[in-house]
Amino acid sequence: MRWLCCRRAEELDHLLREHSSSLDEPLFAQIAGKDEETVRHAVAALARRWPRVHMVGMAGPLPMVGETNLAVGIASMMSSAVSALALPAEEFDRPDGLAALIAEAVIHHDTALLLLFTNRRSALPSLLRHLPLANERMAIIGCALPEGSVLFSSDGQLERGGIAVSFSGTALRGHCVAPFLWEPVGLAFSITKSRDQQIDELNGQKASLYLERYLGKEFIERLPLSGVEFPFLVERNGRAVCLPIVAVNQDGSVAVRGHVHNGEKVRFAYVHAPSLYWSARDAAMHAAKQPAEGMLFYYSAALSGYTRLLFDGVVSAFGQAAFFPAVEVLVKDAYTAMRPAAFAAVSLTETAASAENGLSSPLPAPPEGIMTLAQLMSTSSRDMERLHVRLQMSEQRYKSLFEHNTDIVYSTDLHGRLTSVNPAFEQVLGYKKEEILYTNSLKYIHPNDVSRATRYFYRALRGNIQTYNLEIPTKLGERLLFQMKNIPIIVDGKKVGIYGIGRNITEQKKAEEKISYLAYYDPDTNLPNRTKWMELLSEQLEKAKQKRRKMTVALIDLDRFKWINDSVGHYAGDDILRQLVERIRRVLPVGAELGRFHGDKFCLLFPLKAEAEAAEMSLSIVREVAKPLMYGEKEFFVTASIGLAVFPDDGEDEHALLRHADMAVNMAKKGGGNRVERYCAQMNEEAMHRLEMGGHLRRAIEENELFLCYQPIVDVHTRAVKAMEALIRWRHPTLGLVRPDEFIPLAEETGLIHEIGRWVLKTACKQTKRWQEMTGNDQLAIFVNVSAVQFQHERFVDDVKQALRQSRLSPSCLHLELTEHSMLRHLSSTLRTMDELRKLGVGIAVDDFGSGYSSFHYLKRLPATILKIDRAFIEQLHANASDEAIVRAMITMGRGLGLETIAEGVETPEQLDRLRDLQCTYAQGYVICPPLLAEEVTMYVTEKQK
Numbered sequence: 042m043r044w045l046c047c048r049r050a051e052e053l054d055h056l057l058r059e060h061s062s063s064l065d066e067p068l069f070a071q072i073a074g075k076d077e078e079t080v081r082h083a084v085a086a087l088a089r090r091w092p093r094v095h096m097v098g099m100a101g102p103l104p105m106v107g108e109t110n111l112a113v114g115i116a117s118m119m120s121s122a123v124s125a126l127a128l129p130a131e132e133f134d135r136p137d138g139l140a141a142l143i144a145e146a147v148i149h150h151d152t153a154l155l156l157l158f159t160n161r162r163s164a165l166p167s168l169l170r171h172l173p174l175a176n177e178r179m180a181i182i183g184c185a186l187p188e189g190s191v192l193f194s195s196d197g198q199l200e201r202g203g204i205a206v207s208f209s210g211t212a213l214r215g216h217c218v219a220p221f222l223w224e225p226v227g228l229a230f231s232i233t234k235s236r237d238q239q240i241d242e243l244n245g246q247k248a249s250l251y252l253e254r255y256l257g258k259e260f261i262e263r264l265p266l267s268g269v270e271f272p273f274l275v276e277r278n279g280r281a282v283c284l285p286i287v288a289v290n291q292d293g294s295v296a297v298r299g300h301v302h303n304g305e306k307v308r309f310a311y312v313h314a315p316s317l318y319w320s321a322r323d324a325a326m327h328a329a330k331q332p333a334e335g336m337l338f339y340y341s342a343a344l345s346g347y348t349r350l351l352f353d354g355v356v357s358a359f360g361q362a363a364f365f366p367a368v369e370v371l372v373k374d375a376y377t378a379m380r381p382a383a384f385a386a387v388s389l390t391e392t393a394a395s396a397e398n399g400l401s402s403p404l405p406a407p408p409e410g411i412m413t414l415a416q417l418m419s420t421s422s423r424d425m426e427r428l429h430v431r432l433q434m435s436e437q438r439y440k441s442l443f444e445h446n447t448d449i450v451y452s453t454d455l456h457g458r459l460t461s462v463n464p465a466f467e468q469v470l471g472y473k474k475e476e477i478l479y480t481n482s483l484k485y486i487h488p489n490d491v492s493r494a495t496r497y498f499y500r501a502l503r504g505n506i507q508t509y510n511l512e513i514p515t516k517l518g519e520r521l522l523f524q525m526k527n528i529p530i531i532v533d534g535k536k537v538g539i540y541g542i543g544r545n546i547t548e549q550k551k552a553e554e555k556i557s558y559l560a561y562y563d564p565d566t567n568l569p570n571r572t573k574w575m576e577l578l579s580e581q582l583e584k585a586k587q588k589r590r591k592m593t594v595a596l597i598d599l600d601r602f603k604w605i606n607d608s609v610g611h612y613a614g615d616d617i618l619r620q621l622v623e624r625i626r627r628v629l630p631v632g633a634e635l636g637r638f639h640g641d642k643f644c645l646l647f648p649l650k651a652e653a654e655a656a657e658m659s660l661s662i663v664r665e666v667a668k669p670l671m672y673g674e675k676e677f678f679v680t681a682s683i684g685l686a687v688f689p690d691d692g693e694d695e696h697a698l699l700r701h702a703d704m705a706v707n708m709a710k711k712g713g714g715n716r717v718e719r720y721c722a723q724m725n726e727e728a729m730h731r732l733e734m735g736g737h738l739r740r741a742i743e744e745n746e747l748f749l750c751y752q753p754i755v756d757v758h759t760r761a762v763k764a765m766e767a768l769i770r771w772r773h774p775t776l777g778l779v780r781p782d783e784f785i786p787l788a789e790e791t792g793l794i795h796e797i798g799r800w801v802l803k804t805a806c807k808q809t810k811r812w813q814e815m816t817g818n819d820q821l822a823i824f825v826n827v828s829a830v831q832f833q834h835e836r837f838v839d840d841v842k843q844a845l846r847q848s849r850l851s852p853s854c855l856h857l858e859l860t861e862h863s864m865l866r867h868l869s870s871t872l873r874t875m876d877e878l879r880k881l882g883v884g885i886a887v888d889d890f891g892s893g894y895s896s897f898h899y900l901k902r903l904p905a906t907i908l909k910i911d912r913a914f915i916e917q918l919h920a921n922a923s924d925e926a927i928v929r930a931m932i933t934m935g936r937g938l939g940l941e942t943i944a945e946g947v948e949t950p951e952q953l954d955r956l957r958d959l960q961c962t963y964a965q966g967y968v969i970c971p972p973l974l975a976e977e978v979t980m981y982v983t984e985k986q987k
Contacts, residue, residue, distance in 0.1 A: 042116065042335060042390065042391040042392070044115070044116055044117075045114075045361075046362070047111070047112075047113045048109040049109065050079050050083070050110050050111035053111065054086075066091055066094070067094050067115050067117040068116060068121075068122070069094065069097075069115070069116045069123045069125075069206065070095070070096050070113070070114065070116070071097045071112075071337075071363065072096075072097070072111065072112065072193075073098070073100070073111070073112040073365045074099075074100055074103070074110060074112065075100070075110065077191055079110070079111055080193065081098070081198075084096055084098040088195060094115075094195065095206060096193065096194055097194065097206060098192065098193030098194075099186060099192060099193075099365070100191045101160075101186060102189060102190065104345035112366075113363065114363030114365075116335050116389070118208075118391060120212045120391055121208060121210030121391055122149075122210060124207045124209070125194065125195070125205065126142075126143060126147050126204070126205045126206075127199060128142075128202050128205060129202050130200060130202040130203075132202075133159070133161045133164040133168070134164075136164060136171050139171075140168060140171035141171075143172060143205045144173055147206070148172075148173065150175055151209050151210055151211050152175045152209040153208055153213045153215045154208040155172070155182070155205065155207045156204075156205070156337075157182070157183040157204075157205050158186065159185065159186065159192075159203030159204075160186040160187070160189075160201060160203075161202075162187075162188075162265075162368060165185045165371060166299075166379060169181060169371055169373050174373070177375045178375070180215060180373070182217070182219075182370065182371070183370070183371040184367035184369075185367055185371070186367055187265075187266065187342075192204060208389065210391065212391045213389065213391055214391075215388065215390075216327060217374065217386070218385070219370070219372040219380070219382035219384070219386075220316065220317075220383060221281070221380060222317050222320065222343070223281070223283055223310040223311065223312060223383075224310060224311060225274045225308040225422070226309055226310065226418055226419075227308060227309055227422055228426065229307065229426075230243040230251060230308070231305075231306050232303055232305045232306070233245050234303065238301065239294050239296050239297070239301075240273075240301055241292075241293075247292075247293030247294070248293065248295040249289045249290075249293040249294070252286070252295060256309065261289050264288055264289065265286070266345065266368060267286075267342075268288075269342045269343045269368060269369055270312060270344075271309060271310065271346075272285040272286060272309075273297060273308070273309065273310065274307065275301070275305050275307045282299065283299075284301065285297065285298045285381070298369075313419070314348055314351055317344070317348055317351060318351060320383075320384075321355040321358075321384075324359075325358040328360070333388035334392065335361070335388070335390075336360075336387065336389070337362070338387075339366075339367055339370050339384065339385045339387075340364065340365075340366060340383065341366075341368060341370045341382070341383055341384065342366075343383045344384065359386070370383070370384060370385050444464065446463055446465055446542075448544045448545070449462070449465050449469055449543040449545070450463040450466065450540065450542050451482070451540075451541045452530060454537070455537065457481050457482050457483060457495075458479050458481055458482070459479065459480060460538065462474055470516060471516035472485075472516050485513060486511065486512075487512060487514065493509075494511060498527060501528065507526065508524070510523070511525045511543070522546050523546065524544045525541060526541070527539050527541055560572065561573035561576075563637040565615050566637055568635055568636050569637075571637075571644070574636030574637075574638075575695065577646070578644075578698075581646055582694070585688055590648060591649040591687055592647070592648050592687070592688045593645075593649055593685055593686070594645070594686045594687075594695075594699060595644070595659060595683055596638070596683070596702040596705070596706045597625070597644070597645060597662065597706075598642050598682045598683075598709075599621070599642075599666070599680070599682075600680045600710065601680075602618075602679060609672065609675075616672060617672055617679070618641065620670060621666055621670070621679065624666060624668070625645075625665060628662060629645075629658075630647055630654075630658065632647055634647070645662075649687065655687060655719070656685070656717060659685060662681065663680070663681050663683060663716065663717060666680060667679070667681070667715060680714050680715035681715065682709035682710045682716060683705075683716075683717045683718070684704065684707070684708070684709055685702060685705055685718070685719045685720060686701040686702040687720075704720060705719060705720040706718065734784065735790075737776070738788060739793060746772055746773060746774070748974075749768065749770070749805060750767075750770055750972035750974060751765040751766065751768065751808075751972065751973055752765065752965050752971070752972045753765055753965065753969060753978070753981065754766060754943060755964060755965070755970075756962070756963060757944075757953065757956055760969075760985075762982055762985050764822035764824055765809065765812075765822075765823055766825075766826075767804075767823060768781075768826075769785075769797070769801055771784055785828065789829075794830050795836075799840050799843075799844070801825060802841065803843075803844045803847060803848065805825050806823065806850045807850075808823075809821060809848070809854060809855075812978065813850075813854075816983065818982075820854070822853075822884070823850075823854060823856070824856045824857075824858055825857055825858065826858045827859050829859070829860070832871070832874065833874075841855070841881070841883060845881075845883075851882075852881050852882030853884070855883050855884065856884035856907060857883060857884070858888040858909065859886070859887065859888060860887075860889050872903070875903060875905075876904060884906040884907060885903070886905065886909055887903070887907070887908050889945075890908045890910055905940060908931065908943070910928060910942060910943070910944045910961075911945065912946025912966075915944050915946050915952055915966075919949070919952055919955050925955070928956075928959060928961075932961050941963065942962050942963070943961075943963040943965065944956050945965060946966050947965065948966055948967050948968055952966075953966075953969070
């Protein structure tokens with residue numbers, strides 16, 4: 042990279058003559074000056090010498106640095122690219138669209154620097170916010186030029202628009218120093234009236250009055266340039282935000298560049314000279330120590346005022362840097378979205394060549410007195426702010442304690458006469474200040490509390506702060522509870538009265554009482570909740586132990602109460618629940634305690650006079666609950682299951698009694714509900730057995746103890762093998778074969794059914810595909826039983842798809858067997874799932890048909906393909922006319938609905954012959970073939986094909 046620059050118009054011709062032959066075609070050139078003709082001449086000269094150069098020219102009332110009358114910077118790059126784009130003035134009204142245009146035209150993935158120049162100052166911040174950063178090292182510098190300035194590009198003069206120039210390249214490196222140098226000074230002012238980017242009032246007065254008072258008329262005359270040097274500062278999210286002052290309007294409002302809001306506090310700011318000096322020194326030192334082949338330096342009008350001498354002094358330390366002026370300099374990089382800067386110094390390099398270790402010339406000391414003045418201003422401002430804050434805090438403490446306190450506050454003299462009351466006193470108690478001042482404070486409390494209040498009053502006068510609760514009637518007679526505090530008033534070391542502060546805790550007291558009630562009682566039924574009932578149980582248990590008498594603990598669980606909530610809603614369900622509670626209460630003996638555990642589960646305890654009393658009482662509750670209920674002109678039927686545990690026979694502490702009662706109620710529900718069960722030791726054994734079996738079953742999956750058997754399904758007339766039904770088996774290493782009707786319900790309860798079901802689907806489908814390939818019979822199908830719990834799982838259809846995909850089995854060769862009960866369990870979701878399976882091509886078989894609801898209405902709606910007649914109707918088929926009539930009806934109905942029929946459990950030749958006569962399609966059973974292992978099925982099918 043080659044870099045040339047000059048700072049005088051007279052030097053430009055010499056620069057061109059000296060380097061015209063040695064300098065390659067440069068990619069970028071920038072010129073800035075106050076005289077428009079001089080800049081125009083320089084732009085033309087550079088364009089004639091290098092026609093393809095990307096040019097940026099700036100002319101107008103620019104704050105040129107030092108003795109500079111023309112700033113020129115020329116960059117010739119070896120491996121980097123420069124892109125430029127002229128920005129039309131009308132596009133600045135759409136910053137998002139203009140940003141998209143710039144991004145598409147000049148921003149690349151390896152762009153390191155983007156420069157923006159425009160005389161549309163107000164539009165520049167919004168444009169920068171919309172521009173994207175192509176990478177973490179990219180920086181964007183925006184320069185707002187003053188009104189009346191002119192921009193030149195390689196194509197000529199631009200009218201009120203802008204220019205965007207990007208520098209890109211993987212070898213290009215840039216370092217940007219852009220300090221925030223403004224420091225607040227003086228007091229903070231509250232914005233009391235504002236509109237968008239305009240401050241109308243500060244502290245309730247016209248904003249222009251503050252500008253004239255603190256900054257003077259000369260400041261106002263020099264706007265907007267002076268507004269960058271001495272802007273407003275506002276603190277937002279812990280950061281100082283700069284609001285340059287743009288103009289003072291005729292109505293006394295002040296226009297700023299940036300949005301403001303009522304209630305925000307602003308302070309005047311100035312460029313802090315020491316910070317400028319050290320920031321410039323750091324930038325110069327970095328340029329000296331790092332390999333910088335060229336440096337661009339953009340500075341704002343903030344450095345054109347009293348810091349000008351200091352700024353001019355540090356320019357020489359930057360060697361071959363090109364200095365370009367602007368009204369405002371805005372920077373965006375990976376660290377901040379957009380920030381104003383007093384200056385932005387950018388060093389560029391394409392090589393890794395080392396730089397000299399040191400400045401090109403010594404950094405001159407700051408002008409005499411400026412650093413001292415800055416120190417004086419900073420320290421004085423901080424002291425003034427601290428004093429102001431202390432004064433405000435004192436005033437606010439008084440107002441908070443008295444005027445703005447929501448508690449009642451009053452003062453009395455030494456005799457208890459009221460000398461002042463705050464507004465809250467008047468509002469809460471209903472008295473006007475005029476009618477109660479200089480009257481005795483004891484007049485406004487209940488006579489029974491006078492002696493107690495007097496005692497606290499004199500204790501406070503002795504110097505002891507008093508806190509107590511006191512009821513005070515309002516003027517209308519309402520009694521309110523206050524938490525009072527009496528504090529002595531001391532003036533010049535003498536006690537002259539007391540301050541009284543009263544906090545209204547009436548609602549708090551009510552809330553505490555309500556919270557206490559809700560903590561121990563159920564709000565729907567007003568019964569003791571679990572916490573309260575457990576306390577009652579502990580108390581009654583202690584009494585029973587002391588008196589050596591028996592006591593019963595009963596758990597009451599309403600059967601299928603969820604159906605009522607689902608059908609009429611929870612609000613109606615709660616009302617029905619309250620009716621049931623009233624019924625139960627009517628039959629309870631004296632001394633019984635009824636509580637609500639949760640939902641539709643209740644707990645009951647009562648002392649026993651005789652052993653049979655517990656059962657009789659529980660049965661009376663069951664009968665009372667079972668009576669019809671009326672709600673909304675509809676009749677409902679609810680039943681209850683009750684589990685009993687008796688102290689001390691079934692447990693000697695509350696936890697054992699509750700655990701055993703819970704086992705008993707679960708047994709009652711398994712028995713169909715609407716019944717009473719007394720705990721016995723066998724229930725505990727069964728529970729332990731189920732717990733152990735759950736652990737065994739989980740290990741069975743891990744240890745591959747599960748396996749499949751297959752039972753053929755044959756054509757009744759031809760004996761041809763139609764399909765196989767997959768039957769799961771479990772061989773435990775010590776228990777031996779475990780029946781499916783024992784471990785399948787356990788798998789459903791524990792959730793293991795989903796993992797088992799997926800394994801069965803995958804294994805059966807893969808095995809069927811192997812049989813098809815071995816026998817050449819690609820129509821051989823497989824029937825797989827599906828649990829109701831498994832079928833309702835949200836991933837069930839995905840499991841089926843995965844099994845078919847992994848096995849490459851045709852969906853038409855897979856039939857899923859579901860019982861009527863599982864199909865009707867959640868009908869709406871069942872229909873959705875079955876419809877997905879039907880679209881997939883999978884068959885649906887209604888298993889054990891005839892043993893459940895057998896509703897023709899539902900059967901017509903379900904997209905089933907096969908009916909499997911339950912074995913209960915096949916057992917006496919050849920000997921029982923009723924069973925034969927039922928089977929005939931099922932076969933006829935299936936034919937009418939377009940369904941094939943399969944008879945299950947065919948055990949004798951006579952049954953098979955009779956099914957053939959009744960036109961049944963398929964059959965399976967021991968007379969045909971018992972369940973076989975996969976290897977045995979292969980031999981069986983092969984034999985049948987011979």
